[in-house]
Amino acid sequence: MRNMTGRIALGAAFATLAMVAGPQIMAHGDVTPQAVDTSDLPDIGEDWLEENPYSGNARAIEIGTSAYNQNCARCHGLEAISGGIAPDLRYLELGPSGDSWYVERYRNGSSHDGKVYMPPFGEVLGQKAGWAIRAFLETKYTEE
Numbered sequence: 001m002r003n004m005t006g007r008i009a010l011g012a013a014f015a016t017l018a019m020v021a022g023p024q025i026m027a028h029g030d031v032t033p034q035a036v037d038t039s040d041l042p043d044i045g046e047d048w049l050e051e052n053p054y055s056g057n058a059r060a061i062e063i064g065t066s067a068y069n070q071n072c073a074r075c076h077g078l079e080a081i082s083g084g085i086a087p088d089l090r091y092l093e094l095g096p097s098g099d100s101w102y103v104e105r106y107r108n109g110s111s112h113d114g115k116v117y118m119p120p121f122g123e124v125l126g127q128k129a130g131w132a133i134r135a136f137l138e139t140k141y142t143e144e
């Protein structure tokens with residue numbers, strides 16, 4: 001029995017290590033984005049909005065949670081709690097000014113000095129997934 005428990009604990013330790021080591025290894029911005037099924041969400045057209053149309057929408061938050069975990073967590077941390085390699089998204093301001101900063105980064109990513117710090121997601125995941133992720137992040141908002 002002691003042995004069994006030890007083995008499970010060891011397995012868990014490795015799983016945790018893999019999760020923690022993941023971001024450093026992959027933080028090059030060239031990881032394949034994971035498609036997000038947003039067909040359940042109301043259509044919002046092609047033009048990029050400046051404010052989150054899905055704020056507080058329970059289904060959007062659900063979709064956004066999984067989209068975040070698949071596409072953003074490796075750099076920004078699980079539950080939006082940053083491990084330090086990218087900004088902690090819990091501190092993103094709520095409301096219109098936070099929305100516009102959020103969508104700017106989501107669409108265009110961030111590169112400087114020829115290095116990609118964050119890849120752009122606007123084209124690959126689309127607007128609906130972007131706002132669904134933002135709806136999830138709003139639920140994690142924490143005052144600095």
Ligand code: HEC
Nearest residue numbers: 027028029071072075085086087102105110117118121133
């Ligand atoms: C490859 C790592 C990486 C991935 C993946 C990534 N980001 Fe980022 N993100 C960064 C880094 C690094 C910065 C800081 C960029 C800078 O300051 O120039 C950043 C900045 C941001 C900012 C601005 C934060 C602030 O406080 O200014 C937002 C918003 C953001 N990311 C959202 C997302 C979302 C949403 C996703 C998933 C769809 C995502 N990021 C995926 C690395 C990443």
